[in-house]
Amino acid sequence: MALVGSYVALSKPLAAVFPVLLLAWLRFGIGGVAMLHWLKKPAGEPPMTAQTRSLLFLESFLGNFLFTLCMISGVKLTTAVSAGVIMAAIPAAVAVLSWLLLRERVAPRVWAGVVCAVIGIGLLSLSKSELPAHAASGLEAENSSNLVWLGNLLLIGAVLCEASYAVIGKKLTGALGPRRISALINLWGFALSTPFGLWLAWRFDFGAVGAGTWVLLVFYALAACMWTVWLWMTGLRSVPAAQAGVFTVLLPVSAALVGVVVLGERLGGLQLAAFAIALAGVLMATLPSRARHSARGQASTRKSPKP
Secondary structure: HHHHHHHHHHOHHHHHHEEEEEEHHHHHHHHHHHHHHHHOOOOOOOOOOHHHHHHHHHHHHHHHHHHHHHHHHHHHOOHHHHHHHHOOOOOHHHHHHHHHHHOOOOOHHHHHHHHHHHHHHHHHHOOOOOOOOOHHHHHHHHHHOOOOOHHHHHHHHHHHHHHHHHHHHHHHHHOOHHHHHHHHHHHHHHHHHHHHHHHHHHHHHHHHHOOHHHHHHHHHHHHHHHHHHHHHHHHHHOOHHHHHHHHHHHHHHHHHHHHHHHHOOOOOOOHHHHHHHHHHHHHHHHHHOOOHHHHHHOOOHHHHOOO
């Protein structure tokens, strides 16, 4: 999640050069070439069931394709502050969906961590400076069409898409290895974005793109399609989805830190307080409890030989 936040912040120059759906198509294409050797079925892996194939499609459609459309379209119809506050609900949405769909028991400490995550990122979003004047005026023009409610609804849809991505990913790790999951959902993402990518590529002047932008695009594609997905799926094999959802708090935190360190943005006292609360939530949800330590200690005592 920290790496996701980093490449989200560093992808701002890419979004200024490429149309969003063309950027998505190029990203999936580059990632697919890098992961071709991950598509091969391991010898010990059982054949995919119809349910697994359906989950792979939903993982890519919701977590890759639909999330991008809802997020970008929603921000265009509302304000950046509203978007940040609504997206702060991702950890809570993951916890609720994992409880409803996976029947996971969500411990009180995890719920407390979710609350801290939401409060921290909500504060971070509210403390950010508004968009530049020209962007704000554009937003006000679109908001005058009385479509703010639609923008907020689309952002809520983006939250549900991201939460579904975490929960479905947990289900998939029981049937497939992290590498194959990463390669297969990337392949679906490439298939879904290809019609739009081809249409936009036909009109796009690739010769005007500088060498530095191409290097950044390759990094973005490998980080977004390969490295982060593999890390996330590997972690989900041993971490409950509700607990993993708390780590989504690191996405906006790391994005803001990259903005300060790399892009020269300022960080005030309210932002620092937001970071502290959010990271406290991660620690609260993930550190071993005293009861678990006690149980382990008793187990080791029973196993140790008497003198």
